[in-house]
Amino acid sequence: MSKAYKRMVVVGGGAAGWMTATALATAFPxxxxxxxxxxxxxxxxVGEATFPSIRNLHKLxxxxxxxxxxxxxxxxxxxxxxxxxRAHGERYFHTFGDFGALSGPLAVWGQHRRVADPALxxxxxxxxxxxxxxxxxxxxxxxxxxxxxxxxHFDAVLYAGFLRTLALKRGARRTEGRxxxxxxxxxxxxxxxxxxxxxxxxxxxxxxxxxxxxxLLGRTLEEPFVDFSHWLPVDRAWACxxxxxxxxxxxxxxxxxxxxxxxxxxxLSNRTGHGHVFAxxxxxxERARDQLxxxxxxxxxxxxxxxxxxxxHRERFWVHNVVALGLSSGFLEPLESTSxxxxxxxxxxxxxxxxxxxxxxxxxxxxxxxxxxxxxxxIRDFILLHYCLTARRDSKLWRAMSTxxxxxxxxxxxxxxxxxxxxHQYDEEGFDATSWLAIHAGMDHxxxxxxxxxxxxxxxxxLRGLHLRRDQIASTVAAMPTHDDFLRGVLARRGLxx
Ligand SMILES: Cc1cc2nc3c(=O)[nH]c(=O)nc-3n(C[C@H](O)[C@H](O)[C@H](O)COP(=O)(O)OP(=O)(O)OC[C@H]3O[C@@H](n4cnc5c(N)ncnc54)[C@H](O)[C@@H]3O)c2cc1C
Numbered sequence: 195m196s197k198a199y200k201r202m203v204v205v206g207g208g209a210a211g212w213m214t215a216t217a218l219a220t221a222f223p224x225x226x227x228x229x230x231x232x233x234x235x236x237x238x239x240v241g242e243a244t245f246p247s248i249r250n251l252h253k254l255x256x257x258x259x260x261x262x263x264x265x266x267x268x269x270x271x272x273x274x275x276x277x278x279x280r281a282h283g284e285r286y287f288h289t290f291g292d293f294g295a296l297s298g299p300l301a302v303w304g305q306h307r308r309v310a311d312p313a314l315x316x317x318x319x320x321x322x323x324x325x326x327x328x329x330x331x332x333x334x335x336x337x338x339x340x341x342x343x344x345x346x347h348f349d350a351v352l353y354a355g356f357l358r359t360l361a362l363k364r365g366a367r368r369t370e371g372r373x374x375x376x377x378x379x380x381x382x383x384x385x386x387x388x389x390x391x392x393x394x395x396x397x398x399x400x401x402x403x404x405x406x407x408x409x410l411l412g413r414t415l416e417e418p419f420v421d422f423s424h425w426l427p428v429d430r431a432w433a434c435x436x437x438x439x440x441x442x443x444x445x446x447x448x449x450x451x452x453x454x455x456x457x458x459x460x461x462l463s464n465r466t467g468h469g470h471v472f473a474x475x476x477x478x479x480e481r482a483r484d485q486l487x488x489x490x491x492x493x494x495x496x497x498x499x500x501x502x503x504x505x506x507h508r509e510r511f512w513v514h515n516v517v518a519l520g521l522s523s524g525f526l527e528p529l530e531s532t533s534x535x536x537x538x539x540x541x542x543x544x545x546x547x548x549x550x551x552x553x554x555x556x557x558x559x560x561x562x563x564x565x566x567x568x569x570x571x572x573i574r575d576f577i578l579l580h581y582c583l584t585a586r587r588d589s590k591l592w593r594a595m596s597t598x599x600x601x602x603x604x605x606x607x608x609x610x611x612x613x614x615x616x617x618h619q620y621d622e623e624g625f626d627a628t629s630w631l632a633i634h635a636g637m638d639h640x641x642x643x644x645x646x647x648x649x650x651x652x653x654x655x656x657l658r659g660l661h662l663r664r665d666q667i668a669s670t671v672a673a674m675p676t677h678d679d680f681l682r683g684v685l686a687r688r689g690l691x692x
Contacts, residue, residue: 195221196554198399202228204400205401205403206520207354208521209357209537211401216255219366220256224365229367229368230368232371234372235372237351240433242460243460243531244531263684265356269346269461269677270344272324272327273323274447274449274529279580279636280583280585286318287321288530289327290345294663301645305660308656319668321667329672330677331676332344332676333680369393369395371391374389376410382415384415399515403520405521411513414516418509420567422526423505424598427476427591428527429504430479431501431503432499433501434499435466435467436468436491437466437493438461438462439492444677453588454590455591456529457489458470466490469486470482486498505526508523512562512563529580532573532624539566572622582598584637611630
């Protein structure tokens with residue numbers, strides 16, 4: 195580990211803090227990693243749906259899947275079901291699977307549109323995990339033919355606790371206390387933290403995982419906030435857990451578009467997480483709360499909790515000796531479950547830069563900041579795509595979203611798709627071209643002209659190929675266990691650490 199940062203201090207013990215402490219303690223055994231958290235303040239405790247990259251993190255941290263699922267009441271997630279986004283009564287899946295080739299005569303989506311045979315069903319039937327999701331089935335991906343990606347749902351509070359145990363086992367230290375003051379170095383960086391009981395904590399590198407408080411990067415260093423609320427106007431959420439009903443355990447998150455936002459439904463093994471993310475400029479809090487309660491399919495297990503936020507991020511993420519990860523660095527609405535992914539992404543880059551040798555140069559820090567800012571902007575564009583293609587005009591939110599001036603980067607992508615069927619990708623994309631296709635297709639948004647190369651394949655051949663692909667997917671899925679059965683089998687297995 196870089197000698198310049200002998201003492202690493204993590205501020206905050208939510209998911210971001212404990213992910214960071216575990217990863218640092220694992221990557222740099224024997225180094226000094228101290229995490230400060232305040233039980234009095236607590237953690238946000240939402241953030242129950244994830245992105246497939248979390249499996250890479252778990253692999254690096256040597257986390258056994260069964261142990262993790264058992265400890266966090268976790269379930270498998272194949273993707274997200276979007277209801278009512280284009281129009282009332284319509285639904286589609288964005289899962290972590292593929293639709294075969296994306297361009298040329300073999301492009302599945304292109305031939306599917308060209309032959310337009312209703313017997314083929316929706317394009318989603320050409321995607322293995324979408325078909326699995328729609329039938330409530332799950333099995334781990336096996337070989338090339340059955341390749342797909344998946345993520346998890348979990349209880350965010352239990353997840354932080356699970357990682358805490360792991361981090362402490364690997365040598366991280368935990369200090370309980372409320373930080374009330376921050377002493378600065380001559381160069382503007384942070385020298386030490388002062389706790390309410392008078393103790394002080396010195397450090398060389400401070401990782402700010404203090405949540406929306408953004409104690410170091412925001413409050414102390416006063417790094418400006420890049421506000422995305424012009425494009426992503428949601429700024430509140432009601433969150434509420436509910437009893438699990440007798441219905442089958444869905445292997446996906448559901449996001450249902452409402453009057454002034456959308457509602458999430460996240461199935462855990464013991465309960466269901468519900469929430470309503472909304473724009474307070476279009477609906478009052480009480481009405482939004484009622485809409486959440488009307489969406490819930492089980493008895494509430496607690497009073498709904500209101501959370502307030504602004505979408506966007508700090509201009510820079512690493513300033514002096516402070517690096518912010520998690521909500522302290524920024525937040526995009528949780529539509530595509532990308533917050534924990536962004537923590538992981540920042541953390542991975544940070545660990546690379548902390549490898550033994552000289553301290554990261556100013557250029558390296560600047561490249562880190564540019565890269566994180568780009569990732570936020572790319573994901574912002576992807577989330578915005580879900581809204582701006584809507585055909586809904588039934589409320590102020592949807593009318594505003596359908597007519598808004600888009601960021602140039604997104605406007606260009608939409609133009610490239612509409613004009614030429616090209617799924618343009620920039621650097622630092624969080625979502626690949628297949629994911630973009632899933633949203634375009636789900637929102638019934640297609641290029642103006644068909645790719646002439648599609649005609650290289652006779653229509654009969656194309657039709658036969660699509661029926662074959664769909665039938666093969668259907669028979670593979672029919673042989674899979676239900677999500678409930680599969681999960682039960684995994685939970686019954688003892689993990690490596692048991
Ligand atoms: C409505 C909503 C839904 C979300 N859904 C998802 C989702 O589905 N998927 C996803 O990936 N993400 C989601 N997120 C984001 C996710 O919740 C967070 O990214 C994740 O939980 C990490 O939070 P955190 O660790 O940054 O902050 P927190 O969990 O808030 O932790 C902050 C820590 O800092 C400590 N702290 C703060 N001030 C002090 C102080 N003065 N002294 C000492 N300690 C202090 C607190 O005690 C706490 O330990 C959602 C967020 C919201 C708001």
